[in-house]
Amino acid sequence: MENMANKVARIPNLVDWSTGEVRLMSAKCNSCGTYFFPKEHYQHRPGCSREGVEDILLPCKGKLASYTIQYYPCPAPFKTDKKITPYGIGLVEFEDEKIQVTGIITETDLKSLKIGMQMETTTLEMFTNEEKQQVVTWAFRAVK
Amino acid sequence: MRDVYIIGTGIHPWMGFSEKVFADFAAVAVDGALKDANVEWKKIQAIMAGIFIYGGNAGHLSGQYLESIFGETGIPVVNVYNACATGSASLRMAYNSVAAGETDTALAFGSDVSPKGFLTAKSDNAVQDRDVIRWKMGGLPNPIYWALECRKRMEKYGTTEEDLALVKVLMSEYGAKNPHARFKKTYTLEEVLNSAYVCDPLRLYEICPVSTGAAAVIITADKDLISKADKPVKINATTMGSSMYGDPTIRISALSCPSVPEAPMLSESYSASRQAYEKSGFGPEDIDVLELPDNSSWHYLVYLETCGFCKDGEADKMLRDGQTKIGAKLAVNPSGGFSSHGEALSAQALWQVIECANQLRGRCGDRQVENPKVAMAQTYGLMGNSGTTIMSL
Numbered sequence: 001m002e003n004m005a006n007k008v009a010r011i012p013n014l015v016d017w018s019t020g021e022v023r024l025m026s027a028k029c030n031s032c033g034t035y036f037f038p039k040e041h042y043q044h045r046p047g048c049s050r051e052g053v054e055d056i057l058l059p060c061k062g063k064l065a066s067y068t069i070q071y072y073p074c075p076a077p078f079k080t081d082k083k084i085t086p087y088g089i090g091l092v093e094f095e096d097e098k099i100q101v102t103g104i105i106t107e108t109d110l111k112s113l114k115i116g117m118q119m120e121t122t123t124l125e126m127f128t129n130e131e132k133q134q135v136v137t138w139a140f141r142a143v144k
Numbered sequence: 145m146r147d148v149y150i151i152g153t154g155i156h157p158w159m160g161f162s163e164k165v166f167a168d169f170a171a172v173a174v175d176g177a178l179k180d181a182n183v184e185w186k187k188i189q190a191i192m193a194g195i196f197i198y199g200g201n202a203g204h205l206s207g208q209y210l211e212s213i214f215g216e217t218g219i220p221v222v223n224v225y226n227a228c229a230t231g232s233a234s235l236r237m238a239y240n241s242v243a244a245g246e247t248d249t250a251l252a253f254g255s256d257v258s259p260k261g262f263l264t265a266k267s268d269n270a271v272q273d274r275d276v277i278r279w280k281m282g283g284l285p286n287p288i289y290w291a292l293e294c295r296k297r298m299e300k301y302g303t304t305e306e307d308l309a310l311v312k313v314l315m316s317e318y319g320a321k322n323p324h325a326r327f328k329k330t331y332t333l334e335e336v337l338n339s340a341y342v343c344d345p346l347r348l349y350e351i352c353p354v355s356t357g358a359a360a361v362i363i364t365a366d367k368d369l370i371s372k373a374d375k376p377v378k379i380n381a382t383t384m385g386s387s388m389y390g391d392p393t394i395r396i397s398a399l400s401c402p403s404v405p406e407a408p409m410l411s412e413s414y415s416a417s418r419q420a421y422e423k424s425g426f427g428p429e430d431i432d433v434l435e436l437p438d439n440s441s442w443h444y445l446v447y448l449e450t451c452g453f454c455k456d457g458e459a460d461k462m463l464r465d466g467q468t469k470i471g472a473k474l475a476v477n478p479s480g481g482f483s484s485h486g487e488a489l490s491a492q493a494l495w496q497v498i499e500c501a502n503q504l505r506g507r508c509g510d511r512q513v514e515n516p517k518v519a520m521a522q523t524y525g526l527m528g529n530s531g532t533t534i535m536s537l
């Protein structure tokens with residue numbers, strides 16, 4: 001297990017590692033069954049009563065539904081002190097939740113990426129803040 | 145509802161970054177539209193303005209800034225924003241005002257100055273504005289969204305890198321013949337395939353940049369003005385659509401999308417186009433000229449399917465077989481498309497309408513489609529915005 005003690009997400013309420021596994025913080029509407037990510041990205045079925053929306057963690061594993069390789073650095077306010085370009089970006093599908101989520105792929109062998117491969121949620125260190133914490137975002141990597 | 149006609153159009157040619165201000169460009173386009181329509185400024189009874197989002201208070205009240213240049217007359221001036229479909233919204237409001245009889249003659253315009261550098265987040269509140277998350281956490285510039293969809297398409301339908309490059313080859317051929325275009329160089333298939341990847345599978349020449357440009361359209365139901373106009377163009381329908389629940393497209397600015405489709409891809413554009421077919425009585429088989437939003441080569445292909453010009457997965461074959469060329473039954477983007485212009489956010493939808501009107505009016509010189517009767521302009525804006533305008537002589 002990774003050492004998460006000194007890590008902080010750049011924006012809160014998106015990624016959780018308190019259970020020991022890295023998982024995305026979603027919300028589910030118990031009336032229309034739709035999952036949201038981020039939690040505030042409400043996408044109710046028309047006519048839904050919108051009652052019973054609860055926070056839920058997505059599973060840590062999913063499959064790669066699509067990907068691209070970005071060859072230029074992402075402009076600000078994206079920020080990293082590491083050289084990550086070129087980097088993979090994936091759409092990872094969580095089948096039971098019927099949702100696909102975007103995320104940077106930490107895999108460096110970009111030629112190995114294939115639609116359908118098993119992926120797991122992880123964190124990507126972007127930079128160190130003034131409190132000497134590792135500032136992270138969520139990311140995906142291939143299940144080895 | 146009354147019949148409404150386009151009687152005047154004006155464009156400030158598309159270009160890169162400029163130190164001049166948006167109102168200067170707008171004034172050029174509106175001047176052009178007034179001269180083309182042969183009407184005095186005082187005949188304009190409403191202004192529907194697309195806003196310039198990077199222009200602060202002035203840009204958000206672009207209609208008032210424009211009105212004061214030509215002389216304030218107290219008429220309704222409404223400012224609107226629907227992302228890259230902003231021009232569709234301004235034209236639709238102008239159309240509805242005239243068709244309903246609220247006004248006889250109205251102006252729709254948009255003007256946009258390309259920001260220096262990159263388009264990026266416009267606020268810093270991640271709870272309120274998902275755009276903050278996609279930039280700070282997602283590392284997701286716009287073309288990545290298109291690349292993710294393009295990769296799915298290649299997997300599903302066998303679209304090739306040659307197909308993507310061929311779109312640029314064709315667009316550059318037409319753009320070279322369009323005095324309004326920003327990019328006038330022609331490219332071979334090899335040159336496009338040798339250009340660098342921006343986000344694999346999309347290459348530098350297969351995505352459009354941001355540009356500066358302005359466009360204005362004057363419409364009327366005034367019989368006297370219609371009779372005096374040079375080949376007035378009838379608006380058969382001008383509609384807007386938003387997304388539908390279960391649309392599987394990963395939308396720009398979003399971090400997620402449904403994995404089980406319950407609506408068509410690009411459902412906002414599906415909706416806008418179907419509304420337009422219903423209202424106009426025309427269908428895809430009746431359209432002679434189509435201007436579609438080729439923000440990337442992927443868009444060119446998918447929009448042929450979204451708007452019903454072929455079945456899903458068949459657009460590549462249409463392209464390869466030359467069925468989208470000038471001279472074929474359907475001419476797609478004889479203007480050279482966004483590929484040759486770049487996006488000028490609030491102006492581009494009107495510019496597409498103007499290209500259609502110019503084709504119908506026989507004003508397009510070397511890129512003129514032979515004797516077109518019906519033309520359609522289709523837009524695409526981020527976060528579920530789209531508009532369709534169908535016109536005829």
Ligand SMILES: [Zn+2]
Pocket residue numbers: 029030031032033034043044045048049050051
């Ligand atoms: Zn619901």
